[in-house]
Amino acid sequence: ILDTYTTGLEMFSNIRRFFKFIHWLYLQYLLNTALYMLEPWERLLFSTLLIGILSTAIYSAFVFLPHHVRSLMQLIS
Amino acid sequence: MPEKVNADQGLDKKMNKSLSSNSKVKHFNKKESLFHNYEDFEETPTSAAVITVLGYAILTALGWLRDFLRNIGFEEKKTANDPNPKDFVPLYQSYECFYTRNLYTRIRDVFNQPIASVAGAKVEVMERLSDDFNWTFKFSGKKLPSINLGSYNYLGFAENQGPCSEQAIKSIEKYGVTTSSTRHELGNQQYMKELECLMAEYLSMEDCIAFGMGFATNALNIPILVGKGDLILSDRLNHTSLILGARLSGAAVHTFDHNDIQDLESKLRDAIIHGQPRTCRPWKKILIIVEGVYSMEGSLCKLSEIIELKKKYKAYLYVDEAHSIGAIGPRGRGVVDYWKVNANDIDIHMGTFTKSFGSAGGYLAGKKTLIDHIRVYSHSACYSSSMSAPIVQQIISALNIIMGRDGTNDGQKRIQQLACNVRYFRRQLVDMGFIVYGNDNSPVVPVMIFMPAKIAAVNREMLKRGCAVVTVGFPATALTESRVRFCISAGHTKEMLDHALKSMDEVGQLVSLRYSKQNRHRRWHELNHADYDKEYLS
Numbered sequence: 001i002l003d004t005y006t007t008g009l010e011m012f013s014n015i016r017r018f019f020k021f022i023h024w025l026y027l028q029y030l031l032n033t034a035l036y037m038l039e040p041w042e043r044l045l046f047s048t049l050l051i052g053i054l055s056t057a058i059y060s061a062f063v064f065l066p067h068h069v070r071s072l073m074q075l076i077s
Numbered sequence: 078m079p080e081k082v083n084a085d086q087g088l089d090k091k092m093n094k095s096l097s098s099n100s101k102v103k104h105f106n107k108k109e110s111l112f113h114n115y116e117d118f119e120e121t122p123t124s125a126a127v128i129t130v131l132g133y134a135i136l137t138a139l140g141w142l143r144d145f146l147r148n149i150g151f152e153e154k155k156t157a158n159d160p161n162p163k164d165f166v167p168l169y170q171s172y173e174c175f176y177t178r179n180l181y182t183r184i185r186d187v188f189n190q191p192i193a194s195v196a197g198a199k200v201e202v203m204e205r206l207s208d209d210f211n212w213t214f215k216f217s218g219k220k221l222p223s224i225n226l227g228s229y230n231y232l233g234f235a236e237n238q239g240p241c242s243e244q245a246i247k248s249i250e251k252y253g254v255t256t257s258s259t260r261h262e263l264g265n266q267q268y269m270k271e272l273e274c275l276m277a278e279y280l281s282m283e284d285c286i287a288f289g290m291g292f293a294t295n296a297l298n299i300p301i302l303v304g305k306g307d308l309i310l311s312d313r314l315n316h317t318s319l320i321l322g323a324r325l326s327g328a329a330v331h332t333f334d335h336n337d338i339q340d341l342e343s344k345l346r347d348a349i350i351h352g353q354p355r356t357c358r359p360w361k362k363i364l365i366i367v368e369g370v371y372s373m374e375g376s377l378c379k380l381s382e383i384i385e386l387k388k389k390y391k392a393y394l395y396v397d398e399a400h401s402i403g404a405i406g407p408r409g410r411g412v413v414d415y416w417k418v419n420a421n422d423i424d425i426h427m428g429t430f431t432k433s434f435g436s437a438g439g440y441l442a443g444k445k446t447l448i449d450h451i452r453v454y455s456h457s458a459c460y461s462s463s464m465s466a467p468i469v470q471q472i473i474s475a476l477n478i479i480m481g482r483d484g485t486n487d488g489q490k491r492i493q494q495l496a497c498n499v500r501y502f503r504r505q506l507v508d509m510g511f512i513v514y515g516n517d518n519s520p521v522v523p524v525m526i527f528m529p530a531k532i533a534a535v536n537r538e539m540l541k542r543g544c545a546v547v548t549v550g551f552p553a554t555a556l557t558e559s560r561v562r563f564c565i566s567a568g569h570t571k572e573m574l575d576h577a578l579k580s581m582d583e584v585g586q587l588v589s590l591r592y593s594k595q596n597r598h599r600r601w602h603e604l605n606h607a608d609y610d611k612e613y614l615s
Contacts, residue, residue: 038136
């Protein structure tokens with residue numbers, strides 16, 4: 001148990017690596033959707049639209065899917 | 078029936094290509110590298126193509142939004158405005174302007190970067206800053222010293238010291254800078270005759286004529302060679318100057334697929350069998366136009382097969398060696414030297430002095446009767462002013478060095494250095510997992526970056542790490558095939574190439590440019606450097 005305990009300094013560099021990874025992911029998102037070349041307000045607009053659509057889809061999935069799945073199982077059996 | 082055979086052959090070729098590339102990566106021995114003519118155009122991965130199109134769709138949608146805001150007056154119009162008076166045809170074409178306003182301007186700071194020193198192996202790029210998203214620029218005054226991977230400086234003659242520039246300065250002292258006349262009037266200087274004799278000897282042709290501008294050599298002299306009633310068969314990826322010359326001439330133009338010999342043969346047969354479109358008379362002459370090295374793909378033309386075809390069907394051949402003269406071939410004589418064909422089989426050789434000789438201008442070489450005809454009838458010889466003395470002297474000195482006439486073997490060393498550099502650079506890029514187009518021996522190395530935002534990202538990140546590169550997108554290439562094009566020079570040392578490769582590796586990791594499905598993706602530190610170093614020093 002003592003061997004797996006990381007020292008304070010290593011934890012610091014791990015956190016830094018994690019943040020760098022998140023930054024890299026954000027850069028990939030910007031590059032692949034061409035938001036990298038757009039102005040900040042356009043990025044905000046597109047990201048808001050995207051998050052809005054995705055959150056609506058996820059919310060409807062959480063609320064409606066169990067009921068749909070149950071009625072489908074009833075239909076099959 | 079013939080189409081099916083062609084499709085099968087195409088599939089076999091693709092399978093053979095991928096098989097041979099796998100074996101090439103695994104077994105790399107010296108004998109293979111001495112003359113292997115391996116050319117590859119790896120297919121675009123589907124995911125990259127889809128994401129690129131989606132990226133362009135998002136940009137287009139936002140471009141419409143911005144245009145709408147500009148039209149209703151919410152935002153200020155920063156471009157030139159077409160007054161659009163009633164009953165007049167609009168001045169600007171719609172998509173090109175839309176593209177320029179909304180896509181090109183956003184990343185305009187990576188194109189047309191001004192430089193502040195001689196464009197040799199190292200160059201100083203002037204730093205530009207912009208407050209309003211690239212509509213206006215301010216120079217910060219800082220000069221960024223960077224490795225020059227974008228200039229066509231293949232043999233390293235673009236330098237401001239050394240025998241070439243000294244002789245050029247002496248020629249200014251003797252002849253002045255301008256001739257103040259055209260060649261037909263009073264501008265036919267003695268050094269022009271010297272240059273033309275030397276160039277004809279270099280190419281082992283009968284005669285040669287030189288012009289002040291490479292683009293104009295193509296565009297203004299093709300109309301002299303062909304006219305109405307002739308047929309031009311040109312490669313689909315030919316340079317704009319050739320296309321312009323073909324259009325100006327008034328001849329019929331058919332294009333064949335890039336480097337596709339079967340397609341060329343079928344088009345030749347169709348042309349000879351069917352003749353001119355309405356009258357069915359035979360074509361007066363058929364001219365095949367190809368380039369030695371294609372500057373956007375880095376591929377070489379298949380010269381020996383084209384010459385076979387030309388002799389079989391009795392057509393004429395025009396080879397544009399702008400990028401290949403001096404840079405390709407064991408003695409630097411261009412594609413003719415590389416493929417070891419007879420130079421007299423090609424009817425007209427064309428080339429430029431801008432790339433390998435460190436100067437400006439173009440030339441046409443061929444039989445003496447043909448060149449005499451061009452001397453009299455060419456638009457360029459008749460109306461444009463003749464070449465300036467230091468420019469011609471630079472070419473003459475460079476030619477003397479390459480041919481070994483100045484007593485040293487500097488020329489041969491430069492050619493070998495270029496070949497070594499090209500092999501070293503290309504092999505490592507391919508082994509790292511990037512998609513690199515073109516022939517293994519061409520000094521033009523295009524690496525694919527498909528997405529529009531990555532064009533800007535790659536350029537800016539490479540500049541931050543001290544490498545000045547040229548990234549190209551639409552309209553120089555197809556819409557979804559943007560690339561970064563490296564031009565290797567004999568002036569680059571191994572340390573410069575290592576630095577460039579390391580930067581490319583980092584940038585490739587940051588921007589995720591490793592698309593290749595044929596080669597494994599590797600980082601710089603995973604490559605076995607001893608292999609490449611041993612091969613470089615040989």
